[in-house]
């Protein structure tokens with residue numbers, strides 16, 4: 348189980364004031380059908396968030412050349428839903444072509460099979476990974492540098508991790524890797540929130556990045572590589588400046604329900620300097636990302652919220668149902684209201 352939370356760099360339209368009655372642009376938001384037995388809510392939520400991400404939608408529109416897999420082609424299937432979103436007069440569209448392509452692609456692994464419920468965060472991540480494979484021939488390269496690969500150009504965080512001893516200065520070899528989704532344990536996040544609340548009486552929204560970093564590194568202690576006796580913490584360093592950052596919350600608590608605590612910790616902004624031990628890219632250091640989408644899981648069902656930049660409104664997606672919602676920041680955390 349996971350939520351996907353997306354942030355992107357502030358666009359010019361983000362600050363545009365609320366315009367009552369501007370439903371024209373919202374007409375371009377459509378629902379996605381989920382007939383009984385299809386269990387497609389995980390896919391529908393992932394697709395809605397991808398469609399609402401302006402950077403992704405516009406970049407995908409410009410691409411056509413790809414390694415096509417015919418009926419099993421996730422690239423073609425996603426492009427077809429996107430053009431339907433633009434051209435169709437229906438209020439809700441089927442997502443069957445993509446559902447089939449996904450099932451066919453992951454047949455051997457027995458994942459995302461027809462009729463079966465699956466994980467929206469993994470679906471989201473796998474769609475992005477597949478788009479990379481459809482666009483880039485050299486899939487053996489560890490770090491993708493292809494200019495036409497939307498997946499890595501827009502979403503990937505290029506990182507390295509290293510253990511450095513504060514006491515004797517010894518360090519482990521830096522380990523480079525890329526990440527499309529940055530996963531954080533909700534149990535660890537709530538522990539960090541508690542620690543902060545012991546010192547101050549409330550959470551500030553600009554602490555969100557640091558909270559996530561602390562939660563992400565907390566249990567990761569090693570013995571000093573030169574055996575000086577210290578236990579040392581992991582350091583993760585960001586080397587690029589991703590345009591879209593995705594946070595995946597891992598619901599790992601067996602017993603207690605942390606939902607309210609997690610919601611309380613969510614901030615509407617995320618600065619990359621807070622999220623990592625160090626950020627080397629000058630643009631990334633200054634970057635303050637805005638929340639633009641969320642995929643939520645509740646009662647065995649996935650739903651999505653996404654920011655519709657043309658109308659500056661938040662939209663709620665529950666398969667075929669699409670509603671405008673109001674999102675407010677109260678006491679520095681997020682609140683959603685249905686209209």
Ligand SMILES: [Zn+2]
Nearest residue numbers: 415416420423
């Ligand atoms: Zn294709």
Ligand SMILES: [Zn+2]
Nearest residue numbers: 479491496499
């Ligand atoms: Zn790539």
Ligand SMILES: [Zn+2]
Nearest residue numbers: 512515571575
């Ligand atoms: Zn040491």
